[in-house]
Amino acid sequence: MSAGVAQANKFYEEVAATQIVWFGCLPNEILLEFDVSDNKVSLPLWSSKSRIERLKKLNPELLGDVEAQSVSWAQFKEHFLPILQDDEKVVGINLSGKNLTGIDIPASILVTQVEAFG
Secondary structure, three states: OOHHHHHHHHHHHHHHHHOEEEEEEEHHHEEOOEEEOOOEEEEEEEOOHHHHHHHHHHOHHHHOOOEEEEEEHHHHHHHHHHHHOOOOEEEEEEEEOOOOEEEEEOHHHHHHHHHHHO
16 A cells, blocks of 8 residues: 555544544635646645644745644535535645655545545
8 A cells, every 4th residue: 555545544534533624724825735747736635733734844945834724524525625626626635744745636535535434
């Protein structure tokens, strides 16, 4: 199993248990997003605040201004999911390490996986 898949499974398990999703915000309340392959944009999500804080220490040049924010799983599905249904949008799951490695998946698969762990 790749590290990205292992991190994704940890995400599903932890979010199913806590019902909280974490994401990053830049100054002026701009969501942290990354351009990825195939002209897609990835919204990175984490299962805990500590994961984001650890990445900020590993990569202060890229993430120094990022603030960890949380939303309930129910709010994520209500408010974030509709904007993530676009074919050009994916979610990055529990990105880790200095190079922010992980997997990007469609938001619909994210919901299916988290709820399967619930």
